[in-house]
Amino acid sequence: MIHFISKRLKHSLVLLFLASVVCFMLVVSAPGNVAVLIAELRGAVSVPGYVDQVAEEIGLNKPLLVRYVDWLGDAVRGDFGISYRTGQEVNADLPKRMLVTGTLVAGGGALATLISLVLGFLGALWPYKLPDRVSRGLALVGASTPTFFVGALMIYGFSVTFQLFPSFGFEGPESWILPWLTVAVLPAAVLSRVVRVGLEEAMTSPFVLTAKSKGLGRTAILFRDALPNITPVFINALGTQVGLMTATAIIVEPLFAWQGLGDYFLNGVRFRDFMVVQACLLIFLTFFIIVNLIVDLAVLLTDPRIRRQWS
Amino acid sequence: MEKLNSILARLKKMPRAALITIGLFVALGTFASWLAPQDPSAQNLLDAGLGPSAAHWLGTDHLGRDTLSRLIIAANTSLVSVGSVLGIAMTIGILMGTIAGYHRGWVDDLLMRVVDVGLSIPSLIIALAVIGIVGPGYWTMVMALALAWWPMSGRISRAVAVSIMSKPHIEALRVLGASPWRIYFGHLLPGTIGAVMVYATADAGTAALAVATLSFLGLGIQPPTPEWGQMLVDALPYLESDPRQVLLPGLALTAAVIGFNTLGESIALNRIPKPLTRRMLAARRLEAAGWAKENSDA
Amino acid sequence: MHNEPLLTVSNLTVDLLTAKSAVRPVDGVSYSVRQGECLAIVGESGSGKTVMNFAPLGLMPTGVTTVLSGSVKFDGHELIGRPEAEIRKFRGRSIGFIFQDPMSALNPVRRIGRQIAEMAELHLGMSPSAAEARALELVKLVGISDPAARLRQYPHELSGGLRQRIVIAIALAGEPKLLIADEPTTALDVTVQAQILRLLKDLQKRLDMAMVLITHDMGVVAGAADNIVVMYAARAAERGPVDKVLVSPRHPYTRGLINAIPRREDPIGSEFRGLPGVPPTLGAPFKGCAFASRCGFAVAACSASRPPLVPTPDGSVFVACPVVNQGKAAA
Numbered sequence: 001m002i003h004f005i006s007k008r009l010k011h012s013l014v015l016l017f018l019a020s021v022v023c024f025m026l027v028v029s030a031p032g033n034v035a036v037l038i039a040e041l042r043g044a045v046s047v048p049g050y051v052d053q054v055a056e057e058i059g060l061n062k063p064l065l066v067r068y069v070d071w072l073g074d075a076v077r078g079d080f081g082i083s084y085r086t087g088q089e090v091n092a093d094l095p096k097r098m099l100v101t102g103t104l105v106a107g108g109g110a111l112a113t114l115i116s117l118v119l120g121f122l123g124a125l126w127p128y129k130l131p132d133r134v135s136r137g138l139a140l141v142g143a144s145t146p147t148f149f150v151g152a153l154m155i156y157g158f159s160v161t162f163q164l165f166p167s168f169g170f171e172g173p174e175s176w177i178l179p180w181l182t183v184a185v186l187p188a189a190v191l192s193r194v195v196r197v198g199l200e201e202a203m204t205s206p207f208v209l210t211a212k213s214k215g216l217g218r219t220a221i222l223f224r225d226a227l228p229n230i231t232p233v234f235i236n237a238l239g240t241q242v243g244l245m246t247a248t249a250i251i252v253e254p255l256f257a258w259q260g261l262g263d264y265f266l267n268g269v270r271f272r273d274f275m276v277v278q279a280c281l282l283i284f285l286t287f288f289i290i291v292n293l294i295v296d297l298a299v300l301l302t303d304p305r306i307r308r309q310w311s
Numbered sequence: 312m313e314k315l316n317s318i319l320a321r322l323k324k325m326p327r328a329a330l331i332t333i334g335l336f337v338a339l340g341t342f343a344s345w346l347a348p349q350d351p352s353a354q355n356l357l358d359a360g361l362g363p364s365a366a367h368w369l370g371t372d373h374l375g376r377d378t379l380s381r382l383i384i385a386a387n388t389s390l391v392s393v394g395s396v397l398g399i400a401m402t403i404g405i406l407m408g409t410i411a412g413y414h415r416g417w418v419d420d421l422l423m424r425v426v427d428v429g430l431s432i433p434s435l436i437i438a439l440a441v442i443g444i445v446g447p448g449y450w451t452m453v454m455a456l457a458l459a460w461w462p463m464s465g466r467i468s469r470a471v472a473v474s475i476m477s478k479p480h481i482e483a484l485r486v487l488g489a490s491p492w493r494i495y496f497g498h499l500l501p502g503t504i505g506a507v508m509v510y511a512t513a514d515a516g517t518a519a520l521a522v523a524t525l526s527f528l529g530l531g532i533q534p535p536t537p538e539w540g541q542m543l544v545d546a547l548p549y550l551e552s553d554p555r556q557v558l559l560p561g562l563a564l565t566a567a568v569i570g571f572n573t574l575g576e577s578i579a580l581n582r583i584p585k586p587l588t589r590r591m592l593a594a595r596r597l598e599a600a601g602w603a604k605e606n607s608d609a
Numbered sequence: 610m611h612n613e614p615l616l617t618v619s620n621l622t623v624d625l626l627t628a629k630s631a632v633r634p635v636d637g638v639s640y641s642v643r644q645g646e647c648l649a650i651v652g653e654s655g656s657g658k659t660v661m662n663f664a665p666l667g668l669m670p671t672g673v674t675t676v677l678s679g680s681v682k683f684d685g686h687e688l689i690g691r692p693e694a695e696i697r698k699f700r701g702r703s704i705g706f707i708f709q710d711p712m713s714a715l716n717p718v719r720r721i722g723r724q725i726a727e728m729a730e731l732h733l734g735m736s737p738s739a740a741e742a743r744a745l746e747l748v749k750l751v752g753i754s755d756p757a758a759r760l761r762q763y764p765h766e767l768s769g770g771l772r773q774r775i776v777i778a779i780a781l782a783g784e785p786k787l788l789i790a791d792e793p794t795t796a797l798d799v800t801v802q803a804q805i806l807r808l809l810k811d812l813q814k815r816l817d818m819a820m821v822l823i824t825h826d827m828g829v830v831a832g833a834a835d836n837i838v839v840m841y842a843a844r845a846a847e848r849g850p851v852d853k854v855l856v857s858p859r860h861p862y863t864r865g866l867i868n869a870i871p872r873r874e875d876p877i878g879s880e881f882r883g884l885p886g887v888p889p890t891l892g893a894p895f896k897g898c899a900f901a902s903r904c905g906f907a908v909a910a911c912s913a914s915r916p917p918l919v920p921t922p923d924g925s926v927f928v929a930c931p932v933v934n935q936g937k938a939a940a
Contacts, residue, residue, distance in 0.1 A: 015428075018428070026440060026444055027444065029444075140569060140572060140573065140576075141565070141569065143572060144516060144565055144568035144569040144571075144572050145561075145565045145568075146520050146523055146524060146527075146540065146561065146564055146565065146568075147524070148523075148524060148527045148540065148543065148544070149543065149561035149564070149565065152543065152547060152550065152557050152561065153561070155550065156550055156554055156557070160550065160551050203671075204670075205713070206708070206710065206713035206714055207713065207714060207715055207716040207717070209668060209670075209708065209714075210706070210708060210714045210715065210716075210776070210779070211716070212667075212668055212700065213666075213668060213700055213701065213705075213706035213708075213780075214700065214701040214727065214728055214731070214779065214783075215697055215698065215699075215700040215701030215702055215731060215732065215783070216701075216727075216731070217697060224719075224727070225716050225719070228716070228718040228719060229716070229717075229718055231718075243431070243432075243433060244433050246433070246436075247433035247434075247435040247436050248435075250435060250436075250439065250528075251435075251524060251527070251528065254528075265439065266439070266528060268443060269439045269440075269442055269443035269530065270529070270530070272443060272444070272446060274443075274444070277440065277443040277444065281436070281440055284432075284436055285432070288431060288432060292431065302718075303718065304717070304718055304763040304765070305717060305718075305763075305765050591628050592626060592674055595626035595627070595630075595631040595674070596626065596631075596676070598631040598893075599624045599626065599631045599633070599676060602624075602633065602893055602894050
């Protein structure tokens with residue numbers, strides 16, 4: 001099993017390396033002369049010699065490999081360079097922003113897990129009856145409604161009309177409710193389907209007949225026998241959804257005026273602030289790789305069959 | 312003719328509501344310019360923010376443009392852009408997948424790794440990364456989304472290609488000296504196109520959401536071309552005074568996506584088996600009751 | 610010896626209704642089992658033998674509507690007509706089940722100890738620690754080495770034979786009076802088969818249980834059963850003590866089955882003495898004798914009306930064949 005874990009870790013490191021290369025190449029291969037663009041952004045492009053000065057400053061003249069190593073070395077230490085738009089260091093707000101986005105994703109993920117388990121089990125306990133149809137209907141609508149629309153509805157319903165929750169800014173638990181709900185809708189819908197279908201599949205397995213013959217009732221079988229069987233599948237799906245939630249954060253944060261990583265990335269894209277885009281992308285990719293690693297390890301822990309394969 | 316029949320047979324099995332919704336969407340999108348009662352770009356600030364009336368069935372937006380017309384034209388915008396994205400993505404995906412499936416070896420391995428990576432990054436982030444470097448624009452958006460969408464088509468077509476290649480009659484063809492082109496165009500492509508199209512139809516809803524999301528962020532369809540996501544974001548500042556302008560595009564988009572998702576669900580093997588309805592049960596009972604109980608054991 | 614049979618099945622008929630079809634896999638069958646006795650139910654796949662035992666106890670898959678008629682009396686209680694909630698009380702506690710495929714019968718993600726102990730907690734009201742102790746006892750009882758270690762293992766770590774022993778341990782955990790074994794050795798290696806059969810027989814005697822052994826293997830019957838019911842196409846063809854039925858089978862189908870068993874005297878390369886034709890698929894009940902189309906002794910009367918199961922002059926053997934019962938065929 002140790003062998004498997006170390007193999008998996010090495011795999012992750014390789015992916016991290018590839019991700020860093022991709023991020024680096026993305027900016028390097030941007031069309032147009034970066035030095036000119038930056039000079040334009042700074043409003044000094046017509047000053048003679050300034051473009052060359054900029055080129056020197058950002059090391060455009062050094063060989064690619066050197067530039068990559070420099071960049072990587074800086075990035076690992078948290079130095080993502082200086083934003084050419086604001087003139088500030090890119091990493092100035094990063095920790096705070098990561099915390100904000102982290103709060104969003106963590107809360108959304110927890111909420112989605114809770115809701116999907118409830119809806120999935122409700123459906124499995126009374127298959128084809130009202131609870132099942134309602135939860136499947138909710139799942140369909142939840143998976144089809146654009147997140148920005150959900151956010152707008154939340155704001156309109158809870159903030160404007162009923163004045164229940166704040167919808168502006170990251171100011172304590174009360175302000176977390178609406179953004180959490182908004183971010184959780186899509187994952188909850190997808191995961192509830194995973195739970196429902198997984199339980200149904202588990203309930204048609206032969207060992208359920210054995211459980212019935214033991215004298216167990218349907219509810220007991222569902223919780224004791226079927227549930228442990230869907231854990232690996234659920235964790236996999238949850239991992240995917242957590243990754244997707246970081247993308248959703250890009251929409252939700254501006255909507256609720258949260259200064260998170262998603263908001264930062266979006267602004268970087270809007271103003272073509274390459275250093276910001278690069279930094280955020282690298283952080284996102286690192287996050288995905290780590291989440292995938294955790295998911296694989298968690299599945300290893302919860303599925304005894306895989307454990308055996310690798311021991 | 313045969314193909315048409317088989318398509319019709321499949322259509323009959325799909326849920327009617329979904330087919331009607333999608334049909335409506337496609338029809339609306341195709342004939343939008345004829346169906347829209349007014350010019351979607353005609354601004355009239357005096358009439359801004361009006362509720363539904365005889366002149367404007369769904370009211371006007373903050374610039375006095377007719378909402379109904381804009382919604383209809385937006386259907387066209389979605390249709391065209393989603394169609395382009397999926398078309399390009401499928402083409403790239405099928406090309407890559409069939410080549411990988413045909414040649415196998417390192418080409419296959421490399422491609423599948425790329426596909427794995429592509430599938431593990433959310434499409435929005437890929438699209439935004441591209442737009443962030445190249446700058447916003449209609450074709451940038453389409454290409455960026457196509458870049459995010461092709462891996463799944465690649466994976467599906469590769470799987471189909473591999474299974475076709477392993478069939479005995481393909482091996483026979485090769486032994487008989489059929490040229491690779493013939494095998495490729497005559498056998499591989501037709502098989503993979505079908506499978507990928509099925510997937511694309513099911514996933515069209517998600518693609519529509521992606522276009523709308525990018526437009527919502529101001530990085531997709533630029534004004535004055537109407538698009539549902541864009542209309543929503545324009546109307547957000549007026550949420551309190553005129554919620555209708557936010558609700559209508561949102562509902563339109565949601566309805567279209569629900570239609571596609573329902574279709575997708577029915578296409579994918581929906582593993583929950585259908586239960587016995589009361590009608591079926593009654594029919595069976597009748598059948599069984601007809602069996603006279605013949606004499607039995609002591 | 611006990612007076613009243615523990616299980617009495619009278620004229621049991623089972624109809625299964627699904628979305629697409631209505632089938633009658635059990636058509637008016639009767640038999641009984643006493644405590645301490647073993648009844649073998651023999652028949653080909655699709656003869657209805659499994660349904661006969663599972664349907665009255667509510668073990669049909671969901672999506673199938675079961676219609677029962679006749680009577681199934683267990684320990685004085687009538688099972689037919691009871692709601693599922695009450696039938697459930699018999700399962701595990703008074704009646705234990707052993708299934709055909711040990712590879713899939715156990716939950717792969719739960720430890721074996723838990724799967725056994727659960728029974729003791731549920732039916733004997735034991736605390737978790739007492740139940741674990743009982744599970745250990747049971748695992749020893751079914752002859753598994755290193756029992757403590759086994760309890761902590763998962764099913765995929767065990768071989769087929771071991772898994773079947775665990776299934777048996779689970780079946781016994783509730784201290785049942787009746788054991789229903791559905792082809793318990795079919796999926797096992799030949800060498801293991803004998804071991805498991807011996808184990809079952811031994812346990813049955815020791816715990817004074819009644820056992821219903823469903824099988825298609827005559828060898829299994831000979832070694833383990835006291836009585837036998839031969840099923841063909843949802844009906845009972847012959848019924849009686851094993852020594853009588855196996856040695857001098859009367860029903861043409863039974864004769865065919867026994868005859869087909871290769872004998873030591875048969876020279877190598879001799880032809881297989883099978884029955885002509887194929888067994889019918891079950892659906893609506895057959896008019897007349899279901900075996901008539903394959904039977905060498907069939908007469909017109911055979912297809913006219915269903916032959917009743919009638920005692921032979923002997924008294925303990927019952928045969929459903931008009932030809933045999935009228936003595937028209939040679940014994």
